[in-house]
Amino acid sequence: MTINLKKCTIEDLPVLQKISYETFNETFKHQNSPENMNSYLERAFNLKQLEKEILTISSQFFFAYSNNEIAGYLKINTNDAQSEKMGDESLEIERIYIKNKFQKHGIGKYLFNKALDIAVERNKQKIWLGVWDKNENAIAFYEKMGFIQTGAHSFYMGDEEQIDFIMTKTLI
Template sequence: MNIQLIQCTTNNLIDLQSIGRDTFYETFHDQNNTENMSTYLDEAFSTEKLTAELQNPYSLFKLLFVNEELAGYLKVNTDEAQSEKLGPDYIEIERIYILSRFHKLGLGKVLMEEAMKIALHMQKTKVWLGVWEQNSNAIAFYEKVGFQKTGTHSFFMGEDEQIDFIMTKQL
């Protein structure tokens, strides 16, 4: 299996939109109504929003390819780009998503290791992420790699308020 990670730029916008929409839909469509899902996908993965995120110096995206096929992606944030202001020592893993047909291949670990390398390169000492309280598989994975639940925050899917666990890890 040939695994490749590339830094995403505005030149990769179409790939990022595609993988972002597909992985989010696969992961959460069964637990959310169609209207909320459609609205979220249109807003979160719009050309304008993703272009702004890609141009933000405090955000970084990496695309994951397996045998030259786009399989997933990673997004990390520092400083002002973090969705919760936990401080300058922190880096946020905002997204680790992998298409379902690539699950159970160790790719989540590949993206997590990449996030840790980025954090160390940026001289961050703590990593945090938010994970939906009902996403038991992701929670188990994060706990396995050393994250601990340290709080909660709200995530809105349309009008539906959902609770995310905030999980942190000391480097």
């Protein structure tokens, strides 16, 4: 399987919205009410919100393609774009989402390694992310990649408060 990467631009907004809805829904719809899912999807992935994010200088999105079909995407943040105050020496992986049919094909690891490469290129000391405490597959993946839990924060799915573990990997 050939994996290709493309940095997203403002012209990619409709595709970014579609893959965001699809992958988030596939990943979390079975564990959340339809009302909370719809509320979150509309708030987080409406075109105006995604446009704001893609135009943020300290954020970047990348599409992963497998055999010329979009398989998933990565969003990273640095500096003041990070969702938590982690300092300028940190890079946040805010999103790695892969379509279900491309799960277990190495695409998540490929996107993780892209984020790691960017962190090293930018002389970051830490890479971090938030992961839902009930997402055992993702937690196991990140632990395998050398992350440890260093904190937690609240994440709101509609009107339901959930807990995300903050997981960190030291690079230096």
